[in-house]
Amino acid sequence: MRYEEFLARVRERGEYGSPDEAREVTRAVLEVLAQRITPDEVADLASQMPGDLGPMLTDSGVPRAEGFGIEEFHQRVAERTGARPRTAVWDASAVLTTVADAVSGGEVDQVLSQLPSSYAPLFGRPDLAD
Template sequence: MKYDGFLARVRERGEYTDQDEAAKVTAAVLEVLAHRITPGEAEDLASQLPGPLQEPLTRDGDRQAEKFGIEEFYRRVAERTGARPRTAQWDASAVLTTVADAVSGGELNQVISQLPSSYAVLFGKPDLSD
């Protein structure tokens, strides 16, 4: 999937006003995700996404994966976007369901396997959640 196509899907799913807003939200969500999964997995995920989307995933490559729940995920996205946590849930879902469409099933399974099952719904995979 090309960068413009990715942002168009995020924009449509998130009902954002323009591509810039979709790009800002996408970068925020990917940056938070990168802190939640291992650096190696973030690199693998980045390799399957369009060039401009790789940077938020690989920026802090020398860090350890942090363990935090889904509410903290929303809080961190909200902090980066200036939104409320409820809005951040919507944002995360718009971005991560698009990620799920853009990467291979094997890669998606590897990412999801590093997260608590409550995250699966954000990728459009509610059948994998508790």
Template sequence: MRYDEFLAKVRERGEYGSQQEAAQVTAAVLGVLSSRITPGEAASLAAQLPKQLHECIDSDPDRATATFGVEEFCRRVADQVGARPGTAQWDASAVLSTLAEAVSGGELNHLFT
């Protein structure tokens, strides 16, 4: 999936007013997601996404992998975009559903198990 296509889908699903807002939300969600998976999984994820999204994903091999649930995930996204956790849940849904279309089924299994 191309970058502009990815953002257009996020924008539509999240009902954002601009492509820039969709890009900001996408960066926040992918950043939080990448902190929750191993650096190797993050690198594999980045490899399946448009080049412009690679900088959103932390695949530093020296970083620690964080362990947290959905509530903390949404709180972290909310902190990054300046929103409430309920809004961040909406944001995460828009990005993650688009991500599910953009990556292979095997990669998706690694992310959500």
């Protein structure tokens, strides 16, 4: 998947008004995801992401994974986007289901193995949630 196609899918799924809005939401979600998974997994995921999306993950500079739950994930996305946490659920899902489309299934499984099962629906994998 190309970078432009990725952002177009995020824009469509999130019903954003512009490519810039889709890009900013994508950046926010990827930055928070990079805080939650190990640096090695961040690098692995970034290597499969199209265009400028890899650096959105790797430039966070977080030395180790932080152990926060899904509510904190949404709160952090909301803080970055200026939205409510409920809107951040929508934003995270728009971006992370597109991530799941853009990278290999094995890579998605590796990312999900580092997260509580409550994250699985954000990646379009509701069958893996508790």
